[in-house]
Every structure is written in structure tokens, then in C-alpha cells.
Amino acid sequence: MDLLVLIVTVLVTELRCFYSKPVYINHDEKFRNIAVTSDFVYIGGNSKIIQLDSSLIQLDQKYVSMEGRKSIYDENWLLTTHNNESLIVCNYNSNYKTLCVKLKLDLSVVTYSLTLYKSNKPSTKYLATTFKQSNVLIIASSKCLSYNSHDHCLAISRYSLDNFLYESEKHFGCFVDYLQQAKHVTFRTVVGIEKFVYFLFSTEDGHSKLGKMCTCDARFNSFEDTPIICSHDGKNYTLAHDAVH
Numbered sequence: 001m002d003l004l005v006l007i008v009t010v011l012v013t014e015l016r017c018f019y020s021k022p023v024y025i026n027h028d029e030k031f032r033n034i035a036v037t038s039d040f041v042y043i044g045g046n047s048k049i050i051q052l053d054s055s056l057i058q059l060d061q062k063y064v065s066m067e068g069r070k071s072i073y074d075e076n077w078l079l080t081t082h083n084n085e086s087l088i089v090c091n092y093n094s095n096y097k098t099l100c101v102k103l104k105l106d107l108s109v110v111t112y113s114l115t116l117y118k119s120n121k122p123s124t125k126y127l128a129t130t131f132k133q134s135n136v137l138i139i140a141s142s143k144c145l146s147y148n149s150h151d152h153c154l155a156i157s158r159y160s161l162d163n164f165l166y167e168s169e170k171h172f173g174c175f176v177d178y179l180q181q182a183k184h185v186t187f188r189t190v191v192g193i194e195k196f197v198y199f200l201f202s203t204e205d206g207h208s209k210l211g212k213m214c215t216c217d218a219r220f221n222s223f224e225d226t227p228i229i230c231s232h233d234g235k236n237y238t239l240a241h242d243a244v245h
Contacts (some may be wrong), residue, residue, distance in 0.1 A: 037105060071099070078124065124141045
């Protein structure tokens with residue numbers, strides 16, 4: 001009997017601890033992406049952007065559209081913040097035509113664009129940052145979003161945060177060699193640290209690479225990458241599945 005009381009007491013205590021933590025549940029939207037500022041949490045769902053406070057209490061939600069009303073762009077594939085001041089959202093429709101919207105933190109629309117197109121669902125990672133004193137969105141994609149003058153697929157491309165237009169400066173074009181040699185490249189993460197942007201990506205042959213690009217000097221293409229090899233207990237590991245910064 002004492003053992004049963006002890007088990008029940010432990011279970012009740014654990015349940016109290018669990019339910020005392022902030023939890024947000026939404027049965028109407030599939031959560032696809034998340035972005036965080038110092039005061040808010042944003043969730044990208046099927047068709048809506050959901051705004052929560054730091055305690056995960058819902059403050060607002062809006063459709064991803066030019067007017068904030070119901071939209072045909074019903075799947076979120078990009079959600080990020082910039083300088084703790086704005087929210088960048090991209091959704092696509094059944095034909096993979098993309099709508100990108102720049103929002104204030106209160107979800108009011110600043111600007112939008114329909115200039116980004118996709119032929120299918122690429123595996124993308126992205127980062128809103130400052131490149132040569134311009135606010136830009138850098139997208140690393142497993143499928144071609146743009147090409148340079150030599151018809152090389154640009155696995156890494158850059159778009160202005162003011163109008164979402166592709167920026168095609170002479171020295172910016174970055175293409176990953178493995179994208180030409182293998183059938184598929186999967187980007188795991190894109191991270192900005194000080195004056196550099198780092199790209200972690202994997203190839204179908206079971207190897208990962210870490211790429212690096214300088215954001216302060218556009219006089220030349222500064223992109224370079226190197227294979228990742230880690231050793232432990234006499235074994236070599238060459239494939240990274242994810243990274244967190």
C-alpha cells in the first residue's frame with residue numbers, strides 16, 4: 001500500500017511539473033517553422049503566422065497574404081527575423097509560386113513580393129543578415145533558385161529585404177561544386193557569426209562540408225568550403241545531420 005501511495009505521489013508531482021511549464025497547442029495549424037525575437041515567438045503554420053509572447057500565450061495570428069486575409073499561399077517554407085525589428089515570411093501555393101512578405105513585429109505588412117518561384121519543394125536554410133551594409137535574405141537551397149552568367153546553379157543566393165529582388169552582383173555568385181557532381185545537396189543550417197556566414201551541407205555520398213563566406217567585402221567571391229571529419233574511438237565520422245548555434 002505504501003508503495004502504491006509513493007508511485008501515485010510521484011506521478012502527480014511529475015504531472016504538476018509538466019503542466020506548470022508554458023505549453024502552446026494549436027489543432028488547426030501544422031507547425032512548420034519557428035522564429036524568435038527578444039519579446040515574441042512566431043510560428044509558421046500551413047497558412048497563418050501565429051504570434052506568442054514569451055510565456056507562449058497567443059497574441060495574434062494572420063494569414064500570409066498581402067492584405068492579411070485568407071490566402072492561396074497555404075504552406076510556410078521560410079520564417080525568420082531581422083535585427084529584432086521585422087519578420088520575414090515566405091509561403092507557396094499548390095503551383096509552388098511563392099509569396100514573400102516583410103512584416104513588423106505586430107504582423108502588419110511592410111512590403112511583399114511575388115518574384116520568387118520554385119519548380120518543386122527544395123530543402124532550404126536561410127538567414128536574414130547585413131551584407132555590405134545592405135539588409136539581405138540569404139537562401140541556401142538544394143534546388144536551383146537562380147543561375148549565374150555561366151549557367152551554373154547558385155546553391156546560395158541573396159535577396160534584398162526591401163523588395164525581395166535577387167541581387168546579382170558580379171562577385172557574389174556562390175555555387176557548391178557538389179551540386180554539379182551529385183544528384184542532391186542538403187543544407188543543414190546557415191549561421192551568421194560576426195562578419196561571416198557559415199553553411200553546413202551534406203551530399204548523397206555520405207559526406208558533409210562546412211562553407212564560409214565573408215559579408216563585409218564584395219570585391220571577390222569569398223565563399224570556400226572544407227570537408228568535415230571527426231574521429232572518435234578509432235572511427236571517422238563524415239556526415240553531419242544538424243547543427244545549432
